Amino acid sequence: MVEKIVIGKDWKDLKKFGEKGTAYIGKHVVGKGEESHLTNPIQMDLTRPHIVLVCGKRGTGKSYSAGVVAEEIYKLPDEIRMNLSVLMIDTMGIYWSMKLPNEKDIEMLKEWGLKPEGLANAKVLVPKGHVNEYKEAGITVDHPFTLSVGELTAEDWITTFGFSMIDEHGIMIERVMENLKEKYGSKYSISDIIMEMEKDKRTEQKVKDALVNRFLAAKGWGLFEKEGTKVEDLLKPGVISILDVSHYMRVSESWSIRAMLVALLSRKIFAQRLKARKAEEYGQVTGQARKTIPMVWMMVDEMHQFIPNEGSTAATGPVLTLIKEGREPGISLLMITQRPDKLHEDALSQADLVISHRLTSKADIEALRSIMQTYMLEDIQDYLNDLPRTKGSAIILDDNSERIYQAQIRPRFSWHAGGSPIIIKEKSLIGEEKTTGEKSTGKA
Numbered sequence: 001m002v003e004k005i006v007i008g009k010d011w012k013d014l015k016k017f018g019e020k021g022t023a024y025i026g027k028h029v030v031g032k033g034e035e036s037h038l039t040n041p042i043q044m045d046l047t048r049p050h051i052v053l054v055c056g057k058r059g060t061g062k063s064y065s066a067g068v069v070a071e072e073i074y075k076l077p078d079e080i081r082m083n084l085s086v087l088m089i090d091t092m093g094i095y096w097s098m099k100l101p102n103e104k105d106i107e108m109l110k111e112w113g114l115k116p117e118g119l120a121n122a123k124v125l126v127p128k129g130h131v132n133e134y135k136e137a138g139i140t141v142d143h144p145f146t147l148s149v150g151e152l153t154a155e156d157w158i159t160t161f162g163f164s165m166i167d168e169h170g171i172m173i174e175r176v177m178e179n180l181k182e183k184y185g186s187k188y189s190i191s192d193i194i195m196e197m198e199k200d201k202r203t204e205q206k207v208k209d210a211l212v213n214r215f216l217a218a219k220g221w222g223l224f225e226k227e228g229t230k231v232e233d234l235l236k237p238g239v240i241s242i243l244d245v246s247h248y249m250r251v252s253e254s255w256s257i258r259a260m261l262v263a264l265l266s267r268k269i270f271a272q273r274l275k276a277r278k279a280e281e282y283g284q285v286t287g288q289a290r291k292t293i294p295m296v297w298m299m300v301d302e303m304h305q306f307i308p309n310e311g312s313t314a315a316t317g318p319v320l321t322l323i324k325e326g327r328e329p330g331i332s333l334l335m336i337t338q339r340p341d342k343l344h345e346d347a348l349s350q351a352d353l354v355i356s357h358r359l360t361s362k363a364d365i366e367a368l369r370s371i372m373q374t375y376m377l378e379d380i381q382d383y384l385n386d387l388p389r390t391k392g393s394a395i396i397l398d399d400n401s402e403r404i405y406q407a408q409i410r411p412r413f414s415w416h417a418g419g420s421p422i423i424i425k426e427k428s429l430i431g432e433e434k435t436t437g438e439k440s441t442g443k444a
C-alpha cells in the first residue's frame, strides 16, 4: 500500500489517530517540471482547528482548492462530519455549482479514482433582496439571508460608510444608535434609524441629509431586517452553507458591505462557539448533551479585501479575533488570496497550513517565508519554480510538521463554476451547457 502523507497533524496526533479524519487533497509531486510525476496521496487534517492560507496568482487554482477541502468535509464519515459545519463566503458567486456533479472531467477523475458527484448537503444562501435574480437565472436558493440591524454597532456603520468616529457624521450615528438601543433594545429597522435621524435637532441639516441618504441606500442592499438569519441556520451540522455575496460587485460600496457582513458573522460565530464550547465541556463532565452549534470551517475568498495589511475594514477586528482566538472554541479559517503580501500580518503569522499555487512576486514569496521561518527564501522560491505547469499544482507548507511539499491538488468531483460572477453565467451555462463547465467564462 502506498504510504500517505498527512499534513496538519503534529507527531503526537499522527501517532494516535493516523489518517483518521483527514482530507484527500492531492498527491505529492516528485521531480522537476516536465520530469515530475505524482506519487503519494496527501491527506490534510480536519479533526482540529486550522488556519489555512490558500494563495497563488490569478487563475492558478485557489478557489478550486478551497472547493476540494469543502468536498472532503462532505465525504467525512458521519460521526466526524456532523460535528462540523462549513460557511463559505462566496465573493465571486462561483460555489453554487458544487451541488452539481463534475461530469466534464469524468476521465480525469477516473485516473484519480474518483467519480463525479454533487454535494447533496450544500445550501446556497443569498441576500434576501436578490433571491429573485437567482431564481430567474434558474439557480435554486435554499435560504434568503438577512442581517439583524440591531446587531450592527455604530462603528460598523461608520466604517462601512467611510466616516470616522470623530467627524460629525460619526458622532451623529453614534448618538442615534444609542437612542435606538434605549428605545427598542436590539430590534429595530433601517426605517427606525432614518426616523430617529430626522428627529435629531443637534446636527446640521447637511450632515443629516447625507446620512439619511446613506441609510436609504443601505435599505436597497436587500440585506437588513429587524430580525436577521440566525447563526444556527447558517451553521448546521454537516452542512456546507454557501453565502453568495457576489451581487455587491455592482454597488459602489461593494467591499464595505461585504466587510460589514463578514464582521457581523465573525462576531456571532465567535460568541456562539464560545458558548457551545462551554456547553460541550459541561456535557463531558455531566454526561448531558446540550444542543450547540457545531465546530466551524469558515472559508473566505479574497481575504485581503477584509483584513488588508494597510488600513482596516469593518471586518478587520472581528476576523482577527477569529484568527487569533478561534482555535480554542473550534473555529477553522481557510483564507484565499492572490496577494499574501497584502494580507494582514497577523493572519500570515497565525496560518499553520499554506497551499500556495504559483506566485512570482518577491514580496508575496517573502510573505510566505514569514509563515515558515525555518525555510530560506531561496528554498521556497525554488520549490515554487520547480512546480509542474499544471493547473492546481502547489507547494504546501506545514507548520505542524515543519515540512514543505510539492503537490498537485486533485480534480474536483463537484462542478467548479470558474471565476466569473453568477449572473454572467446565467445565459450561457445554466440549462443546455450545464455540464460543459467553465469554458465560456473566459477567465482561468
Ligand SMILES: Nc1ncnc2c1ncn2[C@@H]1O[C@H](COP(=O)(O)OP(=O)(O)OP(=O)(O)O)[C@@H](O)[C@H]1O
Binding pocket: 056, 057, 058, 059, 060, 061, 062, 063, 064, 065, 338, 391, 392, 393, 408, 409, 410, 411, 412, 416, 417, 418, 419, 438, 443, 444
Ligand atoms: N487541481 C486542479 N485540477 C484540475 N484543474 C484545476 C485545478 N485547479 C484549478 N484548475 C482549473 O483552473 C481553473 C482556475 O482555477 P480557480 O478558479 O480556482 O483559479 P483562482 O486561482 O481562484 O483564480 P482567481 O484569482 O481568478 O480567482 C479552474 O476553473 C479549473 O479549470
Ligand SMILES: [Mg+2]
Binding pocket: 062, 063, 064, 301, 419
Ligand atoms: Mg478564485
